[in-house]
Amino acid sequence: MSRPKRVSPSSRRLGRFGILVAVAAALLVGRLVLVQVLNGTTYARFGAGEVNQQVPLPATRGALYDRNGNLLAASVAASNVVVDDFQVTNPVAEANALAPVLHVAATRLATELSQRNGYVVLGQDEPSSVVARLSAMAPAGVTFQSTSLRVAPDAVLFQPLLGALNAAGRGVAGLEEMVNAQLSGRSGSEVVPEGPGGTPLPLAPSHVVAPHNGSSIVLTLDQPLQAEVTRDLSAEMASQHAHSGVAVVEDVRTGAILAMVDLVSTPHGIVPASDNLAVTSVYEPGSVMKIATFSYALKDGVVTPQTVLSVPYSLTIGGYPFYDAEVHPTQPMAACEILAQSSNIGTIEIAHQLGMSRLHAALHDLGFGRYTGLGWPGESPGLVGSASSWTGSSQGSVPIGLGEAVTPLQIVDAYAAIANGGVAETPHLVAGTVSPTGVERPVRAPAGRRVLPSWVAHEMVPMFESVIQDGTAVLAQVPGYAVAGKTGTSQQPSSTGGYIPGDWNASFVGFVPAQAPRLAAIVTLNHPTTIYGGSVAAPVFSKIMQYALPHFGIAPPTTPAQPACTGVGAAAPTPA
């Protein structure tokens, strides 16, 4: 029989101690697993966040060019000049040194350098030349923060089109907003390991995601033409004391917009509008809208250019009287003569035969009351009510361009469609892109749509020619070229109902050469002294085209112009 094994107290204590150590070790291992395995990623991220500093690397914004490669807007490197005024020992001396470079009064600089707040911005968006001069001077406490400055070398010509950027460098208006995605590119970043004091650790590995600079945009606009249109329009506005003026020149074959000018009168003179009025502002167009009535009346066989109607001086429709511009006895007038003389009553008679639902279809098909497809931010689709919403007097107002609101661009698009054989090309401003590496890529023009049969368009052209040859717009003639177009004169609606006395809009829209149209343009003036479109807008159109046709090398077609429509009546031209 063996004796029970006797365990000494020391062994027992040693055993207990061993158990304690084992438990402690197990706890440590458990904690280790918790920290390293289960929550390892979180702690690693937290640790990296304490050390690594992510520095954004902004992408350079692309530039805007006209169709000839002229620079319209670009971003250039600039710097904010910042000073830690605690490091400035002699504010007056430093202010005297910095003042001539920063073009700021020395006394003001001295005050700012004595604020004692540690961060004083002395200059914003300073060019590199200023930075270089300041760096050479090495003034105490001065540092530079890199920024980017957007500059427009010829802002006077293009300001309403270019738009603006916000403080973050994002396009918030105009072209800058419209093509912001292409221009802005994609920012990169750099992860820089830093020490506790925020000092970058030397030779520490850093992770860099390179920025992808934005592409540059080549526009369809033509800078010389834009300058000429601006000059002609502003001269007419000045002589007519007009409140505002808009002009658009478009290539009828492609829909490319070649010039787009928006001007307003201010006490300081005629200046670019703050917005692109040609697209965002609507007005009651007047007789230029007769295109809808006549084109669909021809299409539906309601009239031909030679159809003769008996036209009185006035008509009462829906309880409202409508008049021609000048008093005349009831007389026979051919349809083409009605258009050439811009007879309101004759047009209303044709529209009555056409029917209001067809007239509404004509307005819709020609692009009124809907977006043009330009993609302009803030574009207005215009105001064209549904046929069911029209009242009795609408039968008199809508055919002659009253009671509806359209943009100048919509009107020139409709006339360009006639000029292009009935196919409306989508207006566009972007011709191509240039990648950051310099690769040019043309942007395919948006597809056009047929709005009228070609035979209707071809019959409309001589009718519009007669407007220039012996109608209301003889001042739109361009020497050596056949011109087709239409005048428009309308009153400015009042917000309280009715119209504002003496407040008129004068318009002319046309295309040239009439035999083989290449260019279409609209000119509108708001509140001119002489109210008629044929008197104030048509001459501007003529001047613009006299410059534009040779500028683009467009020779007069060798084919003779179609004989203009001749009327049967003896009505005197009625300004419209």
Added chain:
Amino acid sequence: MSAAAGPDGSGRATARARQGEPRPGGGGRPDRQGRRPALSVLDRKALLERVRQRRVRLLLAASGLLVAGSLGTVAAAQGLVTSQQLRLDQIDQQIVQQIGRTQQLQVTRATLDAPSRVLGIAEHGLHMVTPSSVTYLTPTAPATPSGRGRP
């Protein structure tokens, strides 16, 4: 070693060495007086051991040289890479500066070229006047694209 241990004991060998006599196995070359040293038969095993040791020393020396050379090469390469990286950084910085300068010059050129500026100088600086009527030369050829391209 056996090279110092002669048949008559190490004491004599030491004495010979002091007197300038050649040691056994110290080579068969005659001394100044033309006497040849006493020859001895070396143990083959010892001879092989000496050769092995010599090879080991040689190998160690070569390895040392190789390691030192490699380290030197790596250090030189590192230095070269660092200096080139520094040069690359400087060139990158110069490129950025030149791009900025180019942009600035393009803007300056466009500003100088701007039609409104040219017109302003002509009218206000040079007091030129806009003619009351302008006659443009009408192109006579069939619509050929000009240098500026089609509209």
